[in-house]
Amino acid sequence: GNSVTQMEGPVTLSEEAFLTINCTYTATGYPSLFWYVQYPGEGLQLLLKATKADDKGSNKGFEATYRKETTSFHLEKGSVQVSDSAVYFCALSLSNFGNEKLTFGTGTRLTIIP
Amino acid sequence: GAGVSQTPSNKVTEKGKYVELRCDPISGHTALYWYRQSLGQGPEFLIYFQGTGAADDSGLPNDRFFAVRPEGSVSTLKIQRTERGDSAVYLCASSLTGQGGYEQYFGPGTRLTVT
Numbered sequence: 625g626n627s628v629t630q631m632e633g634p635v636t637l638s639e640e641a642f643l644t645i646n647c648t649y650t651a652t653g654y655p656s657l658f659w660y661v662q663y664p665g666e667g668l669q670l671l672l673k674a675t676k677a678d679d680k681g682s683n684k685g686f687e688a689t690y691r692k693e694t695t696s697f698h699l700e701k702g703s704v705q706v707s708d709s710a711v712y713f714c715a716l717s718l719s720n721f722g723n724e725k726l727t728f729g730t731g732t733r734l735t736i737i738p
Numbered sequence: 739g740a741g742v743s744q745t746p747s748n749k750v751t752e753k754g755k756y757v758e759l760r761c762d763p764i765s766g767h768t769a770l771y772w773y774r775q776s777l778g779q780g781p782e783f784l785i786y787f788q789g790t791g792a793a794d795d796s797g798l799p800n801d802r803f804f805a806v807r808p809e810g811s812v813s814t815l816k817i818q819r820t821e822r823g824d825s826a827v828y829l830c831a832s833s834l835t836g837q838g839g840y841e842q843y844f845g846p847g848t849r850l851t852v853t
Contacts, residue, residue: 667741667847668781670841670842713781725794726771726773726842728780731779
């Protein structure tokens, strides 16, 4: 079946450090890939997405590249801030039409210390 | 504009009771999803509606769970004979559909505790 495996957390970094959160997937066909973020006390929101191989999604200084050869979609940010503290979820969908469920990883809790 | 809303925000019920959880999607969104998130886990898909019909209910864990969306807008997730294992945050999301794909917008969730 389809699945997403995320780097285990929690992750604690100092402000301005480089961030990588690993995500790999297993899927039939060619999925769309997503990173969702859940800030403390808030609902899940889309951070970035990529819908085909070699696409790079980016938002708020975060980037992730869809790598079909390694079935990966690692999340990176060059210089994290305290406000990036949140839980990050990698997810996939088998449709590019918005008419298909999301399959999520278990989430990675990120804490940034000043 | 208004986002996805869910009521109640918290629900505590006794084992064996019946509960209903409500979701109000973003106006005009044709697709509506229910997910369940247990502590320390990612959301797990339960059911997806396109308009009034359930297009995919493969995630419903058993026949105690049922969901409706009679007018293609508000949806209700119904759980009969609740069990302690049903305790989780129930999330609703809505989206447009069409070529190019559309973002799923999530509500704040209903935290269900079965005692």
